[in-house]
Amino acid sequence: MDHHDDFREFVLARQQALMRFAYLLTGDAHLAEDLLQSVLIKVVGKWPTLSRDGNPEAYTRKALVNQSISWWRRPRLESPSADPPERGASHDEATLDRIVLRQALARLTPKQRAVIVLRFWEDLTETQTAETLGCSVGTVKSQVHHALARLRALAPELAHLLSDSEVREVAR
Template structure:
């Protein structure tokens, strides 16, 4: 009886959070399939500790932390550099939005994993410096420094393309 309740609670949590975790994973990885794998691995790790949920104050934040750390860890492995497809599945967007989106995704793809993770968490997830520091296991100062350096790299990568795209 207790096990069924445990499973039902986890299924409810996973159903509610999967799409949000997927969006974050996709922005970090830039690859649809890798994002799916990251979400699946994250949910597997969260499920493994779900029975001890009482010790987890905020399951949403815990899942976000697991996702981010799993992404960074996967990027350290040589095998993670393998890309099964060079094309992102087509979706319906306005032309200006699609061009801007693809330019930003290409710029993010050129950044190291930790830089991408910081920018996605800070600006896509709209998390505070302290939250990002906690998720990444770093100090607030390190997150600020990494954010500034990552933004400078992204601006350097995008060059003059971004202002033109923003006006379209």
């Protein structure tokens, strides 16, 4: 088996998880596809070394975070509306919560969004998050603290999503 077959197997096995991660970083399905594709192009060039000496998935996730931050710094031609759609018969509460949460996440800095996604969506520990982002555990803790405070300020209507015990757990 050559390294291209090994890379192909990695992509087939982890594509959905990496795509979800890219989507959570960008907030847009098309941008997530572009992000993942551009990162995988870079990863395939480093594949022989990564598959032999490293952790290819961790490297790919970190590359996704770094690339999304780079893209975030690019000038934007469009800006999404900050107002959620009006409540109507076709939207239930969960759908509106997801829309509001997505919009609030989009207003976080890329690093804050990455920390929130890694900690609470990917369910990584603080140590694993720090390793993925290449920073200290203290930085992860402070970024989580600031990101959650910003989310509470941006979307106070989502406070019901966290129980008291979860708020205490997150505050630690």
